[in-house]
Amino acid sequence: MPKGQIIKALSGYYYVQEDETKRVWQCRARGVFKKRKISPLVGDYVQFDPGQNEEGTVTEVHARKNELNRPPVANVDQALLVFSVNEPAFSAILLDKFLVHIEQARITPVICLTKVDLADHPEHQYPEIKAYQDLGYPFFMTSATTQNGIEHLTEYLSGKTTVFAGQSGVGKSSLLNAIDPQLELETREISNRLGRGKHTTRHVELIPLPKGGFVADTPGFSQLDFTGIEPETLTEYFIDFEPYRPQCKFRxxxxxxxxxCAVKQAVEDGHIAQHRYQHYIQFLEKIQDEKYRRGF
Incomplete structure (x- = not known):
């Protein structure tokens, strides 16, 4: 049976790009996947039966190197975490939630600040920004309006599969349109009454880039939970804690x-950003409260 990759999932159909011909086949998934509790994801490498009447069947899903639940996508090289300077305002706590989510999945995070044309000095308006730059995360400042930073970002994305993720309304679709104007993805104005964006992307899809590679444009969302993260493992997803954790008195x-506690001492000494530690404690308490509520 031919092999391919799922590049889009919509309304129960999986659109598989065949490896050899690059033809895209519309497929359904075999019923056996439900029995095995397997849900094919965009990005999955699969085998499929082309079938008849222009509708094929996904018969096997190959092992994944990684996967995300929100957004539902697999086998990505990096995650571009898109945050805007304004409309909506930059949120360090939401960025830290995304970073925990991405670090847990063992995916390389890349931070992209959009709409920099709306602020003269974003790093002055949001001093927390420097902490992420100092941590060594790849960091881009862009504007789809002025094209600032677009060429540099385009080169960085080339040849890789990148998932775009971020709060609704930060301009992910506008950013993709700036990278490749032929996409003409739907964009909408920010809801002034709510101060946040409406969902403009309706499904997950791998979109080819002009210079090679794919991006996964994903539905916007602003809520992330900590399902699957234990209190003892949360610390592993804060990379700035890593140099100090072995020095703590308790293992x-x-x-x-x-x-x-060497981590708390590092915060006091200014080696770990205060806001990062505060967010860690908030996340930890939420995980502990949820665990207590479940009776564990």
Missing amino acids: ECLHQKEPK
């Missing part, structure tokens, strides 16, 4: 109330 230190 499974949560950096919360424990004495002789």
Whole structure:
């Protein structure tokens, strides 16, 4: 049977791009996947039966190197976390939620700040920005309106499969249109009453880039939970904690109330950003509360 990759999922159909011919086949998934509790994802490498009447069947899903649940996509090289300077305003706590989500999936995070034309000095307006630059995350400042930073970002995305993720209304579709004007993705004005964007992307799809590679344009969303993350593992997804964790007195230190905690000392000494530690504690308490509520 031919092999290919799912490049779009919509209304129960999976659109598979065949490896050899690059033809895209419309397929359904075999019923056996439900019994195995397997849900094919955009980005999956699969085998399929082309079938008849222009409708094929996905028969096998190959092992994934990684996957995300929100957005539902697999086998990506990096995640571009898109945040705007204004409309909606930059949110460090939401960025840290995304970073935890992406670090947990073992996917390389890339941070992109959009709409920089709406602020003269974004790093002055939001001093937290410097902390992420200092952590070594790839960091881009862009504007779809002025084209600032677009060429540099385009080169960085070339040849890779990148998932675009971020809060609704930050301009993901506008950014993609700036990278490749032929896309003409739908965009909408920000809802002034709510101060946030409406969902403009309706499904997950791998979109080919002009210089090679794909981007996964994904539905906008602003809420992330911590399902699957234990209190003891949350610290692993804060990379700025890593140099100090081995120095804590207790092996499974949560950096919360424990004495002789090297992470808390690093915060006091200015080696870890105060807002990052505060967000960690907020996330930790939420995970602990949820675990208590479930009776574990």
